[in-house]
Amino acid sequence: MTVLVNGITCKNPSWVQANDIYYSGMHIRGNTSNAMGSSVTLAFVFQIPGLNTLGISLARLDFAPWGVILPHTHPHATEILTILEGQIQVGFVTSNPENHHFSKVLNKGDVFVFPVNLVHYQRNVGNTYAVAMVALSSQNPGVIPIGNVSFGSKPDISTDILAKALQVSDDVISNIQTKF
Incomplete structure (x- = not known):
């Protein structure tokens, strides 16, 4: 019998292996030679099946100089971002009627939070490569x-x-x- 939770097949616990809770590749620079000048490397439930029901995921954001991750939302997750290299402008907009725009330029080691389902973005504001890691409060945050x-x-x-x-x-x- 197949059991689905969050639309993902759950394994019998006795069949779980280390590879179900493992992912390799977050150290690899993403390809930013696209129109946006950015790349996102995901570590969601689709890459790490063992995340199902754990309510957490991770992503690496790579930016060419002046690269951008366009405005988007995550309907199922709050996001917390940490700058590893470079200088990145981040921002989000609250919901109607306020539509308040929060924005800040972050440097290496800085952290910023994007509340669940609010429109947000990231942009490298430097002339050098930048990278950030984000953690999300869902195994499948959606985008x-x-x-x-x-x-x-x-x-x-x-x-x-x-x-x-x-x-x-x-x-x-x-x-x-x-x-x-």
């Missing part, structure tokens, strides 16, 4: 990239809805949607 879900959904959100939301023309929205 909702704001641009991707707004302009790259399948099927598309109607251009007139997005045009009204962003107060631009339908042509502007159509042009943005082609990029996703």
Whole structure:
């Protein structure tokens, strides 16, 4: 009999092996030669099956100079970030009606917290490589990239809805949607 918890198959405890609670690779620099100049290396339940039900995960963030991790949310987790190298600007926005933007430039050894499900981002503000580690309060925190879900959904959100939301023309929205 297969038992699913959080949509992930649970192993019979007598069948668990060390590799179910192990992952190698967090020391490897991510490929930042993309349009965003960033890379995320995940250590979630999909990489470490033994995390299922433990409520914790980890990720490594790599940044080329001026690289960015675009605004996104984690619907299932609070995130805590520690800077290992470089200088990174971080920020998040609270919910309506306040929409308060908290932002800070962090240096090596600094820590910052992003509360669950709030839109947040990270950006290298230096001319050198930067790296950070994040811990998340879920084995599968989920990620909702704001641009991707707004302009790259399948099927598309109607251009007139997005045009009204962003107060631009339908042509502007159509042009943005082609990029996703």
